[in-house]
Amino acid sequence: MAIKSLNISADGKREMTINEFKRWLKKLDADKDGKISRKELAEAVHISRGWFAKLKANREIRKVDSNGNGYVDESEFENLVEFAEKHLSVRILHLYDISLH
Known part of the structure; x- marks a missing residue:
């Protein structure tokens, strides 16, 4: 699942608003259950040419999963x-970033 955005910064990062980011995260939800699993997050890391995708996904889910259910749901996307x-x-x-452009 590629990240689609028209704005690319000087350092090559794709720029998007928080709402665009949330919409993109919903596209990662392969089973359409409204949550991002470790496997789905690892796939995003892998597609973005990241190393150690499973390790990073596991660590991040534990870090950002405020309700402890093992998933990142819409309320935790930010x-x-x-x-x-x-x-x-x-x-x-x-x-504040958008107002500067």
Whole structure:
């Protein structure tokens, strides 16, 4: 599942708003259960040419899963911003970033 965005920053990261990021995360939900599993997150890391996809996904799920159910659900999607910026070559644009462009 490729990350589609028209805006690419100078460092090669795809730029998207938090709402675009949430829509993209929903596309990762292969079984359409409304949650991102370790396997689905690992697939995103792998597709983004990341190393150690399973390890990173397992660690991140444990870190951002605030309700402890083993998945990242829609209410926890914003918790994945830092992970996406580090491991998925994404830059999340915040309102102050957009006003500068």
